[in-house]
Amino acid sequence: MCDNMWEKLSNLKKFYVKKSSKRGNNRMALLVDGPNMLRKEFNIDLDKIREVLDEFGTIVIGRVYLNQYASDKLIEAIANQGFEPRISAGDVDVEMAVEGTELIFNNNIDTIVYMTRDADFLPAIRKAKEHGKKIIVIGAEPGFSTAIQNIADHVIKIEEDFELDREKLEQKKKDKKNLGDKKEKMEKEMEDKIDIENEMEKGEDYTKQKDGKKRTIKS
Known part of the structure; x- marks a missing residue:
């Protein structure tokens, strides 16, 4: 009877335990292996990559490795998205692998995310796992190394959901411009009000430019 009771309790526990929504x-x-992944054919949106990784935890370090031919516009765009551009005059893969290996000894990091298709990072990934680090690999076809997919704890394959929505991006730029114009107008109105108050304190006549016409007001 006792065994039967514990069996029922066990079944109840299995039924009520829910997967954490946190x-x-x-x-x-x-x-991020820039030359390998930030390519025209993939059209990747780094903000969407960040959103997906938010499900796993917090990005403490975010680096995008670029070669010496990266344009200033690309470097600025990466920095504006909150990532650290790392420009290499030599082999990008080597620098990224070396710094990835150094992160093994960073106690503030428990998971290393490699965004690449390249099997050259296999030794660095293997070494990280030997030291207890979790590995997430983000890549895309064609050419996504089967070896690094098999050794990773989690694999994220980039598809259309990760691509830049150019129409949405253009709208975002327009909204930003409209917001800037509105802010500029409000600041100008505030400056006008301050000018008026200053003149009123002096007890002098003052003028205010509005809608292209001058209005003269006496205190």
């Missing part, structure tokens, strides 16, 4: 608590370092 996001993961991993502290991640994201390393």
Whole structure:
């Protein structure tokens, strides 16, 4: 009877336990192989990559590795998205692999995210796992290394959902411009009000420019 009771309790426990809706608590370092992944054919939106990784935890370090031919516009865009551009005059893969290996000894990081298709990072990934780090690999076809997919704890394959929505991006730019114009107008109105108050304190006549006409008001 006792065994039967514990069996029933066990079944109840299985029934009521729910998967946590909280996001993961991993502290991640994201390393992006720029020449390999930030390509025209993939059209990747880094903000969407960030959104997906938010499900796993917090990005503590976010680096995008670029070669010396990267344009100033690309470098600025990456920085504006909150990532650290790392410009290499030599082999980007080597620098990224070396810094990835150094992160093994960073106690503030428990998960290393490699965004690449390249099997050259296999030794660095293997070494990280040997030291207890979790590995997430983000890549795309064609050419997404099967070896790094098999060794990773989690694999994210980039598809259309990760691509830049150019129409949405253009609208975002327009909204930003409209917001800037509105802010500028409000600041100008505030300056006008301050000018008026200053003149009123002096007890002098003052003029205010409005709608292209001058209005003269006496205190």
